[in-house]
Amino acid sequence: MIDGRKLGPRDIGKLPGEQLTFIDTKQLMPLPAPFDNPDTWPKWQEPKPEWREKYAASLDGVIAIDTFETPKTKEEQDELVRKFLSGVEKMLSNEANKGIIQCLNLSMEYCAKCNTCSNACHIFEASGYNEIYRPTYRAEVLRMIVKKYFTKGGKLMPKFVGADIDLTWEVVARLGESAYRCNLCRRCNQTCPLALDNSLFAKEIRKIFSQEMGIAPKPLFEKGDMLQLKTGSSTGITKAAFLDTIEFLDEDCADLTGYEYVTPIDKKGADILLIHNAGEFMAWPENPTAFTILFNEAGLDWTLSSDMMGYDNVNYGIWHDDLMAKKLAVAQNEAAKKLGVQRIVIAECGHAHKAAAVVADRFYPGKDRVPVQSFLPLLRDLVLKGTYDLDPSRNNFLTTLHDPCNYVRQMGIVKPQRDILNAVMPKGNFHEMEPHGVNNYCCGGGSGFAIMNSMNFTYFRNSVSSRKKLQQVLNAFGEASADPNIIKYITAPCSNCKGAFRDLLEAWHMEDYNFHYGGLVELVVNAMTKFETPFLEFLRDE
Amino acid sequence: MILTIFCWLALILFFGLSLWKAKQFASLPMHGRQDLYPIPLESSEKHAYGGSYMEEDRWFEKEHKHNNVAMVIDMLGEMLFIKKLFVNQNKFWWISYALHLGIYAALAWTVLLFVGAFAGMESAFGSIVYVLVTIAGVVAGVLMTLGTIGLIVKRLTVLEFKNYTTPQEMFNLFFLLAVAVTGLLTFLLNGCNFTYGYAITYAMTRFQALSEVCAGSLYPVANTGILYLHIILLGLVMIYIPLCKMSHYVGKYFTFHNVIWDNRPNLPGSKVEATIIKESSIAPAPGKNWSAPHYQPAPAPTDEAK
Numbered sequence: 001m002i003d004g005r006k007l008g009p010r011d012i013g014k015l016p017g018e019q020l021t022f023i024d025t026k027q028l029m030p031l032p033a034p035f036d037n038p039d040t041w042p043k044w045q046e047p048k049p050e051w052r053e054k055y056a057a058s059l060d061g062v063i064a065i066d067t068f069e070t071p072k073t074k075e076e077q078d079e080l081v082r083k084f085l086s087g088v089e090k091m092l093s094n095e096a097n098k099g100i101i102q103c104l105n106l107s108m109e110y111c112a113k114c115n116t117c118s119n120a121c122h123i124f125e126a127s128g129y130n131e132i133y134r135p136t137y138r139a140e141v142l143r144m145i146v147k148k149y150f151t152k153g154g155k156l157m158p159k160f161v162g163a164d165i166d167l168t169w170e171v172v173a174r175l176g177e178s179a180y181r182c183n184l185c186r187r188c189n190q191t192c193p194l195a196l197d198n199s200l201f202a203k204e205i206r207k208i209f210s211q212e213m214g215i216a217p218k219p220l221f222e223k224g225d226m227l228q229l230k231t232g233s234s235t236g237i238t239k240a241a242f243l244d245t246i247e248f249l250d251e252d253c254a255d256l257t258g259y260e261y262v263t264p265i266d267k268k269g270a271d272i273l274l275i276h277n278a279g280e281f282m283a284w285p286e287n288p289t290a291f292t293i294l295f296n297e298a299g300l301d302w303t304l305s306s307d308m309m310g311y312d313n314v315n316y317g318i319w320h321d322d323l324m325a326k327k328l329a330v331a332q333n334e335a336a337k338k339l340g341v342q343r344i345v346i347a348e349c350g351h352a353h354k355a356a357a358v359v360a361d362r363f364y365p366g367k368d369r370v371p372v373q374s375f376l377p378l379l380r381d382l383v384l385k386g387t388y389d390l391d392p393s394r395n396n397f398l399t400t401l402h403d404p405c406n407y408v409r410q411m412g413i414v415k416p417q418r419d420i421l422n423a424v425m426p427k428g429n430f431h432e433m434e435p436h437g438v439n440n441y442c443c444g445g446g447s448g449f450a451i452m453n454s455m456n457f458t459y460f461r462n463s464v465s466s467r468k469k470l471q472q473v474l475n476a477f478g479e480a481s482a483d484p485n486i487i488k489y490i491t492a493p494c495s496n497c498k499g500a501f502r503d504l505l506e507a508w509h510m511e512d513y514n515f516h517y518g519g520l521v522e523l524v525v526n527a528m529t530k531f532e533t534p535f536l537e538f539l540r541d542e
Numbered sequence: 543m544i545l546t547i548f549c550w551l552a553l554i555l556f557f558g559l560s561l562w563k564a565k566q567f568a569s570l571p572m573h574g575r576q577d578l579y580p581i582p583l584e585s586s587e588k589h590a591y592g593g594s595y596m597e598e599d600r601w602f603e604k605e606h607k608h609n610n611v612a613m614v615i616d617m618l619g620e621m622l623f624i625k626k627l628f629v630n631q632n633k634f635w636w637i638s639y640a641l642h643l644g645i646y647a648a649l650a651w652t653v654l655l656f657v658g659a660f661a662g663m664e665s666a667f668g669s670i671v672y673v674l675v676t677i678a679g680v681v682a683g684v685l686m687t688l689g690t691i692g693l694i695v696k697r698l699t700v701l702e703f704k705n706y707t708t709p710q711e712m713f714n715l716f717f718l719l720a721v722a723v724t725g726l727l728t729f730l731l732n733g734c735n736f737t738y739g740y741a742i743t744y745a746m747t748r749f750q751a752l753s754e755v756c757a758g759s760l761y762p763v764a765n766t767g768i769l770y771l772h773i774i775l776l777g778l779v780m781i782y783i784p785l786c787k788m789s790h791y792v793g794k795y796f797t798f799h800n801v802i803w804d805n806r807p808n809l810p811g812s813k814v815e816a817t818i819i820k821e822s823s824i825a826p827a828p829g830k831n832w833s834a835p836h837y838q839p840a841p842a843p844t845d846e847a848k
Contacts, residue, residue, distance in 0.1 A: 006701070007705075008705030008706070009705065009706065010705075083833070086833065087832070087833075090826075090830070090831075090832055093826065093830065094570060094571060094824070095824055095825055095826040095827065095830065096826040096830060096831055096832060098571040098573075098821070098824050099571075099573055099574040100573050100574060101570050101571060101573065102567060102570040102571070102572075102573045102796065102800065102801070103573050103576055103797075103801050105567065105570065106567065106793050106796055106797050106801065107797075109787055109793060110787055110790045110793040110794075110797070111787075112787070112790065113703065113706045113707060113711065114627065114631065114634065114638070115631070115702055115703065115706070116626070116627060116630045116631040118702070119630060119631065120630065131702075131705070134702075136706060140706055153710075159709060160708070160709045160710050160713070161708060161709075161710050162708030162709070162710065162711075186578055189578055189802070190578055191626060191629075191630040192626065193620070193624050193625075193626040193627040193630075194790055194793065194794055194797055195578075195794070195797035195798050195801065195802050196797060197576070197801075210834060211832035211833075211834050211837060212832050212833050212834055213834065214833075214834035214835050214836070226836075321836075323832070323836065323837060324836070343600070343602075357596065358575045358577065359574055359575065361574075361575050361807060361808045362572065362573075362574050362575060362808050362814065362818055363574075364818065365808070365810075365815050365818050365819055366807075366808040366809045366810040366811070366812055366814070366815040366818075367810040367811075367815065369808065371600075371602040373596065373599070373600065373601060373602070374596060376597070377596075377597055377598055377599040377601075378599045380599075381599050407596075408579075408592075409578065409579055409592075410577060410578060410579070411577065411579070411594060411596050412577070412579040412580070412581065412584065412588070412592055412593050412594025412595075412596055412597065412805075413593070413594065413596055413597050414579075414591055414592050414593050414597070415591065415593055415597055416597055437591055437592055438579045438580055438591070438592030439592075
């Protein structure tokens, strides 16, 4: 294995049949207390021999693509390379890739290799500066392949133009894995002096694998997109199960609060169709319940949909497959049209915000679209105009706010969540992370990582991709981080981010230090004077 | 006369090829939204923290005004000072900025020489122009030389740059260095003045042979060998720039305006909607679409299934 800090893009094909580099646990970014001692860190999970045999573990020993069985015969290996190149050709096509070709051509052509983007990447920094995680690494490898096979310069003077790469099946396999070492958070894009997007290359490699080679991580494609198109939700919740769940949640809410709130379902012509990430119903049911309380208390004309494509706002297609993204977005829009609602309001899910409001925005003519907006400005206005009788002292603990990249950096929704937090938290209890807002760092679960738990991928997420966020959280709470007597709540208004925090807290045993995490709406309900019992479970336990 | 024609050709090709490059990008289909905040086109209050119109309840019913003044200020900051590099990679900004400032000075020098070709050196206005030509020329030569040498040294010695730099990228830097050095040598070997520059633009605007102008009394140039070499290199680099990644002055317009700042929503009756409708016919030719199984049309039901 080669020390990752010494690798260059041309080295990606080195050591065929072996692991190219490794996560150097001694070089990982140091952390403040209580994790200042590396002995407290999660232990590296070496890939099992049978994993190595079957899957592509030869990049850094981590396996993200759990459906990619490496080719064994020469014919299979050649076919893999052929298919990959066929995908690259389509990636470069104005027709097959029309939705991104302009951005791609610009990023492909103009990178000045100034490496400004590298300083912005949380994964590169957290890894201890392993080159394979540098935002320009996979971009440069792909650029070399494009030059070699699809440009005249690359054919005539390969070395001179930087097309001197030997494209083996192993390079393809490693490149595919490397595409899943990027959270697609676009922080690198934000700092680039030429506004080029290196995450775009990660996404395009994922697309080549998914759209041409039919290879994508199971949680994204088979258990994600396909399951959602088949049952209505990536969680597998069917319409009948959904209806049962809502009934159950409303009953639970009545038991807890002493008030009967009914979640409206399939109300024709309502003003608002609220769409949750269906994962909330299973993992964090208090979140949709809080929405029901807040929307009913405000007297809003709203509904949920039980249409097969109307009760789960997720869209994993935006991370790896254009067709899946479009199919899901179109179906969700159709569900809203069927109900005749005025607007779709996206609940606490970052990528669903971006998928429905931004990515899908140019899929079809505006006249066919039901307007999409975030729940945040709506709730901010309700809170600030005094709709709810709030007592911030009921949230008597420390909190910090995680900014989901998808609707902060990529949609410019920054202030409403802060206005809400300042209204429901006691003065001085809300501690911002640094940096925050549009300059935030990803939770480490972005672009599908939060739901990818195959083999040893969780180690990569909890120890590398979420590491910068962990550092930010610890720094935000300062000395209180190591004090188990002080309650610390990480406000994460996004399902995927919450998933990443859930696993992070567990992997680092942060419950021992009294860390909790959850959404934003729960804090609002917890501050309502109307209810005697705390809404937040960890306060009830006390 | 050949050199005079070459000078015009280089100038025309520089602008022509740059426009062709811009046209190539502009003619590509409209992409999906890639907004990235902060966006200076938003109101100054929102731009300050990176907010957008999507922070408003029922944003689609509200007027979305563009803050063009802030956009121009932001754009100038990038164009004139490479602001993002200064903020995010201050350590190397000085080297890169030296080269870019040198190029800006060279552009100013060129424009001033064309003014000087008509103003001459005798009048008061002509004298002022000459002073400006001298300042711009010296600044251009010195900064371009220092900047390119700095970047070459950086790319040859720092591993994180060396590993990612192609021979062509080194060639580009050496090409610029050669132009800057021959320009400085022409200046130094011809009495430390820019009479040679006047000779070039005079010959171009009067369509005279450069050798005749250099041999004449109005703008005499003694060492024409180095001048001719400089002109050939300068002309070649002007033709070459739009054809390589040094044309990023074209790309940068698109990456900012058309990509990360383009947050125009697809509202009914909007220009975005019109473009979507217009481009809806763009689709891969048969056999050219993606090949994964889920991209294939569902098979027709069999008789048995029917």
